[in-house]
Amino acid sequence: xxxxxxxxxxxxxxxxxxxxxxxxxxxxxxxxxxxxxxxxxxxxxxxxxxxxxxxxxxxxxxxxxxxxxxxxxxxxxxxxxxxxxxxxxxxxxxxxxxxxxxxxxxxxxxxxxxxxxxxxxxxxxxxxxxxxxxxxxxxxxxxxxxxxxxxxxxxxxxxxxxxxxxxxxxxxxxxxxxxxxxxxxxxxxxxxxxxxxxxxxxxxxxxxx
Amino acid sequence: xxxxxxxxxxxxxxxxxxxxxxxxxxxxxxxxxxxxxxxxxxxxxxxxxxxxxxxxxxxxxxxxxxxxxxxxxxxxxxxxxxxxxxxxxxxxxxxxxxxxxxxxxxxxxxxxxxxxxxxxxxxxxxxxxxxxxxxxxxxxxxxxxxxxxxxxxxxxxxxxxxxxxxxxxxxxxxxxxxxxxxxxxxxxxxxxxxxxxxxxxxxxxxxxxxxxxxxxxxxxxxxxxxxxxxxxxxxxxxxxxxxxxxxxxxxxxxxxxxxxxxxxxxxxxxxxxxxxxxxx
Amino acid sequence: xxxxxxxxxxxxxxxxxxxxxxxxxxxxxxxxxxxxxxxxxxxxxxxxxxxxxxxxxxxxxxxxxxxxxxxxxxxxxxxxxxxxxxxxxxxxxxxxxxxxxxxxxxxxxxxxxxxxxxxxxx
Numbered sequence: 001x002x003x004x005x006x007x008x009x010x011x012x013x014x015x016x017x018x019x020x021x022x023x024x025x026x027x028x029x030x031x032x033x034x035x036x037x038x039x040x041x042x043x044x045x046x047x048x049x050x051x052x053x054x055x056x057x058x059x060x061x062x063x064x065x066x067x068x069x070x071x072x073x074x075x076x077x078x079x080x081x082x083x084x085x086x087x088x089x090x091x092x093x094x095x096x097x098x099x100x101x102x103x104x105x106x107x108x109x110x111x112x113x114x115x116x117x118x119x120x121x122x123x124x125x126x127x128x129x130x131x132x133x134x135x136x137x138x139x140x141x142x143x144x145x146x147x148x149x150x151x152x153x154x155x156x157x158x159x160x161x162x163x164x165x166x167x168x169x170x171x172x173x174x175x176x177x178x179x180x181x182x183x184x185x186x187x188x189x190x191x192x193x194x195x196x197x198x199x200x201x202x203x204x205x206x207x208x209x
Numbered sequence: 210x211x212x213x214x215x216x217x218x219x220x221x222x223x224x225x226x227x228x229x230x231x232x233x234x235x236x237x238x239x240x241x242x243x244x245x246x247x248x249x250x251x252x253x254x255x256x257x258x259x260x261x262x263x264x265x266x267x268x269x270x271x272x273x274x275x276x277x278x279x280x281x282x283x284x285x286x287x288x289x290x291x292x293x294x295x296x297x298x299x300x301x302x303x304x305x306x307x308x309x310x311x312x313x314x315x316x317x318x319x320x321x322x323x324x325x326x327x328x329x330x331x332x333x334x335x336x337x338x339x340x341x342x343x344x345x346x347x348x349x350x351x352x353x354x355x356x357x358x359x360x361x362x363x364x365x366x367x368x369x370x371x372x373x374x375x376x377x378x379x380x381x382x383x384x385x386x387x388x389x390x391x392x393x394x395x396x397x398x399x400x401x402x403x404x405x406x407x408x409x410x411x412x413x414x415x416x417x418x419x420x421x422x423x424x425x426x427x428x429x430x431x432x433x434x435x436x437x438x439x440x441x442x443x444x445x446x447x448x449x450x451x452x453x454x455x456x457x458x459x460x461x462x463x464x465x466x467x468x469x470x471x472x473x474x475x476x477x478x479x480x481x482x483x484x485x486x487x488x489x
Numbered sequence: 490x491x492x493x494x495x496x497x498x499x500x501x502x503x504x505x506x507x508x509x510x511x512x513x514x515x516x517x518x519x520x521x522x523x524x525x526x527x528x529x530x531x532x533x534x535x536x537x538x539x540x541x542x543x544x545x546x547x548x549x550x551x552x553x554x555x556x557x558x559x560x561x562x563x564x565x566x567x568x569x570x571x572x573x574x575x576x577x578x579x580x581x582x583x584x585x586x587x588x589x590x591x592x593x594x595x596x597x598x599x600x601x602x603x604x605x606x607x608x609x610x611x
Contacts, residue, residue: 003334003402004316004348035487039448043413066447066470066485073444094576096548101469104545108437127572131543140268159571159592166501170222170267192593195508196501206218225500229521465524469546473524473555475531 023048030054035064042067046074056086065097076105079112088116091131103131107138114141121147126157133163145171149179158187162196169200177204213251215244219259223247226267231279231432232466246281250274272435279433283461287325289332289369290376292428295457296336298478299424303455304341307423310453310486316348320422320449322410323430324353327364328373330403331395333426335377335385352419354408361405367395410442419449428459431467443468447484456482490516491607492534496526496552497541497569502592506539509596510603523547527555537606538566539599540586542577550584557585565606569594 021044029041042058045051052075059071072090075083087109090102106113113135120132133151136144148171151164161183168176180197187193215223220240228234235243247259254274256262266274290296307317321330330353337344355361374382374393386393408415425446431439446456447470456471457479458464464471464482471482493515495506507517518533520526522544530538538556542549549568557563568586570577581589588602604610 002344002347002349004350005401005404006316006350036448036452043448069468069470070444073440096542096550096580097469100543100545100548127543130571140270162593163499163571166499169501170226190593191596192502192505195505199501199504203218203222206216229500232521232525463525463528465520465522465528465546467546469524473527473531475559480528480531 023050027051027054030058035067038062038064038067039070042070042074046077049078049080052078052080052082052086056082059086059090068098069101072101072105076109079109084109084112084116088120091120091128092125099131103134106135110139110141113139114143117141117147121151126160129155129157129160130163133160133167137167145173145175148172149176152176152179152183158190158193161187162192165193165196165200169196169203172200172204174204177201180204213248213259215247215259219263220244223259223263226263227278227282230275230436230466232463233279233282233432233461243282246278249281250278272438275435276433283429283432287328288373288376289328290336291328291332292460293376294478295426295428295481296332297340298457298476298481299333300336300341302476302478303424303481304343307453307455308343308347314347316350317424318350318352318422318451319424319426320419321351321353321426322355322408323357323427324355324361324364324405326360326369326373327353327367327395327403327405328369329353329426329428330364330405331367331399334399334402335381339381351403352406353403354406354410354419356407356409358407361407364403364405365400367400369393369395410445411438413445416445416449422450423454425450425454425456428457429462430459432459432462439467443470447471450484452484453486454484456484458482490514491536492516492518493537493539493603494518494520494526494529494533494535495539496520496523496544496549497539498522498544499541502541506594506599509599513600513603515603523549523552523555526552527559530556531559531561534562535564537564537603540566540568542568542570542581550580553581553584553586567599567602567606 026041026045029037032038032041042055045055055071055074059068062068062071072087075086087102087106090098093099117132117135117139121129123129123132136147148164148168152161155161165180165183168180180201184194184197220243224235251259251262254262254265256265269275304317319333321333324330330351334351337349353364368390370392374386382393385396385399408419410416427446431442434442450456464473472485474481474483493510495503495517497503498521503519507519510517518529520529524547540549540552553566565587566585567588567590568581569590569592571592578589587606590598590602
């Protein structure tokens with residue numbers, strides 16, 4: 001029979017041990033040609049709290065998407081100021097995949113994101129404001145509805161408001177009704193806004209019975 | 210008697226949420242089935258209305274409530290040759306693709322997680338013996354792991370109920386099993402063919418030595434994890450695979466809810482996920 | 490009946506686009522991101538794709554690039570985005586889009602371009 005068994009431990013990739021597994025050794029491995037070796041180095045670096053600035057710097061030049069994913073996950077684990085600001089920088093990237101991956105990671109960091117979310121919601125770039133609303137989707141924070149109401153009351157960009165209404169149709173309460181009705185007046189000739197506001201209002205009213 | 214009701218809009222809202230979280234889509238014909246289970250959870254959690262239950266569900270950090278719902282909404286049973294189309298895919302498409310690219314004659318490594326009581330790992334071994342024409346040209350390692358030591362020793366014993374083997378052709382059953390003690394005992398050769406190990410796939414230290422797999426089967430497990438654990442598990446599987454290796458998920462599961470690391474590949478028999486080849 | 494796949498991570502946007510298309514007699518299916526869209530595209534026949542750009546796991550560009558590289562019957566794609574900045578339009582065409590529209594899309598606009606891309610005249 002062709003089935004064999006060997007101790008699984010024997011098949012550990014030798015590459016992993018090609019440099020010392022201390023902080024300096026691991027940092028060196030961030031420049032290794034093999035993406036898998038870089039991934040392993042990042043996963044081990046994630047246990048060193050001082051690694052966040054090194055990883056944030058690597059993120060700027062790393063072009064392999066699986067390695068970037070590992071860096072984002074490591075930064076999420078540190079969740080210090082350096083990491084959070086590196087993640088926020090990704091929101092401004094020209095690369096859609098990096099932006100979207102950063103949004104996903106930031107969604108999992110409610111405590112770190114809550115203090116900066118208001119800044120993001122007031123960013124000059126409308127796409128960043130949309131991403132900030134996306135992040136609110138899973139931010140378990142008591143102010144989520146208040147922030148969303150403020151967005152639809154004040155933001156001039158139609159897609160930022162539309163994204164906020166989408167979320168209000170899930171989390172909105174009676175408190176959002178006035179703002180939603182005002183928004184519909186503000187964008188009266190935009191069928192999408194009318195559609196999404198009506199849907200949100202219908203859900204809020206039905207939920208309150 | 211319950212007087213909780215689920216309105217059309219509640220249903221739609223729940224349907225969207227559940228779809229986003231799990232990838233499971235309910236047809237409207239399933240309405241009665243879904244409502245019944247939702248009402249059961251609403252009452253058991255002492256939520257007064259659908260709305261208050263839904264708020265709890267959305268903001269449940271632990272993911273426990275969602276998991277309870279997933280358990281209720283899906284039926285998880287393990288038996289021989291379950292989702293057989295994936296084993297067909299293994300012998301007709303996956304292994305030929307891998308062996309065509311392979312540059313040495315090192316063993317092909319297959320990992321089946323979770324092992325549960327062993328049906329999947331043994332099914333793979335039987336399927337290879339019965340249906341893979343190149344079986345004699347390659348060495349194959351089948352490793353099957355679970356977090357639960359009790360279920361592992363059950364898997365190692367290899368004694369199964371009639372229900373568990375009911376999908377096996379009679380010829381296959383008589384070839385690899387003998388009827389003893391009111392059940393079907395798998396033969397010693399097959400018990401020898403699979404290595405069962407205990408591992409917690411969420412522990413980086415424990416999975417560190419699991420490497421270089423060509424094929425990983427992880428069916429109907431990740432669906433029970435929360436978003437973050439699911440993502441971590443996918444990362445771990447990615448690192449445990451060779452470049453160009455393939456991963457098979459359960460039929461109602463999709464990488465679209467889990468990770469962007471893998472490429473979607475369609476073979477005639479199934480959709481599978483590939484760790485990109487080096488240089489891509 | 491022509492079959493259209495609407496790809497967007499926002500449920501409301503999918504519902505809006507699907508409603509418009511269904512009311513004009515088309516059949517629709519939905520996907521929440523590029524990976525799910527690719528899985529559906531590889532296993533079902535579609536006559537047109539309506540693709541959002543920013544989505545988790547796999548964005549609209551990557552979806553179209555992957556789709557265009559697959560050996561399956563190809564169909565036209567309309568890419569929709571929230572902004573016209575950031576080279577979105579150029580990237581959309583490079584990825585294999587047939588048309589680029591800025592959100593929110595008006596119903597008559599969506600329908601007239603759908604008819605053109607499906608070769609049904611205006």
